[in-house]
């Protein structure tokens with residue numbers, strides 16, 4: 001039976017960044033049943049495999065709180081352009097050429113890269129989502145998938161209906177993949193569309209995932225058009241009454257803070273902000289205020305590979321905190337524990353009983369090998385991970401107790417096959433060029 005394993009002699013990094021052990025971690029049917037002092041002896045299921053983790057660290061898996069996984073097929077296609085050209089001249093015209101098969105290939109490549117980096121769950125926002133659901137199920141990674149709805153597109157009602165159908169189908173299975181409602185953004189979805197999306201999410205008992213206040217201009221435009229910020233537009237259609245993942249939100253205003261609650265999560269992707277010159281925003285300032293810290297829950301996303309190029313939330317959390325220190329002019333803020341908290345935050349948004357190495361939690365675990373040239377000597381394992389580590393330090397990745405990466409190699413996906421297919425997509429896109437986009441930035 002799968003999902004039974006004994007991880008022996010691992011030091012543990014808990015959700016709060018504290019270090020314990022060495023310990024033996026017993027996993028049964030995908031769930032952590034016991035964590036005992038190494039060698040203390042624990043009753044092991046005869047089918048369980050014993051894995052030596054001596055000298056290594058076991059932590060909860062990483063969560064990518066916002067990505068567009070299929071956009072790996074566009075990695076490097078739109079570099080050094082303004083945000084307007086990035087959308088209007090490159091990405092949206094090329095996206096109009098994608099087929100469901102392309103979306104599957106792109107998602108598979110993304111999942112490969114994420115597993116390789118220690119990601120055990122990702123939040124996705126894209127179209128042809130049925131293919132992304134299948135790719136995630138086939139690869140055995142956890143996922144929370146929001147089919148993108150463009151309210152300005154004439155077929156938005158069909159897109160919403162299809163989202164609802166997919167959510168009923170997928171969520172009913174109670175597996176590792178879930179579906180939520182994904183209106184694209186307040187600037188591409190008028191308030192009546194947003195309201196309908198929120199109502200459907202409420203009926204389904206799911207949340208929404210939406211881009212909001214990514215740039216100062218989006219906030220200015222919203223104030224001109226509606227007399228309200230994008231966050232206030234969302235609040236007024238009832239969005240904050242369901243769980244929310246806000247992609248970016250870095251230009252949130254002081255007044256917006258009171259609209260947030262503990263089911264609102266921000267997914268930050270600073271590599272994208274740096275590349276598209278989106279500015280620092282206000283989030284750093286507000287996160288440093290004690291009163292508002294409780295309301296601002298920040299996790300790491302990567303956005304798509306067309307803007308961020310890589311899909312490792314560790315790189316994004318690292319950049320976010322470094323930029324925070326730089327922006328605030330204070331080297332003591334955005335410290336290691338804060339950065340680790342940003343890496344772990346996505347588990348709370350996921351709500352699938354993941355996010356700690358302790359009895360009762362799902363066994364979504366990364367085994368870190370920090371005895372490598374880029375991380376030794378290890379005075380502080382959190383510092384080694386937060387400031388130095390990358391995929392090469394991720395020895396094993398387990399999702400629900402099943403190895404998805406093992407001994408430094410992703411075993412869930414045939415990379416050669418995916419790379420072959422991705423090359424074919426690239427050749428076709430270059431041959432056809434961009435098509436007609438349905439929306440404009």
Ligand SMILES: [Zn+2]
Nearest residue numbers: 211247303304
């Ligand atoms: Zn995005």
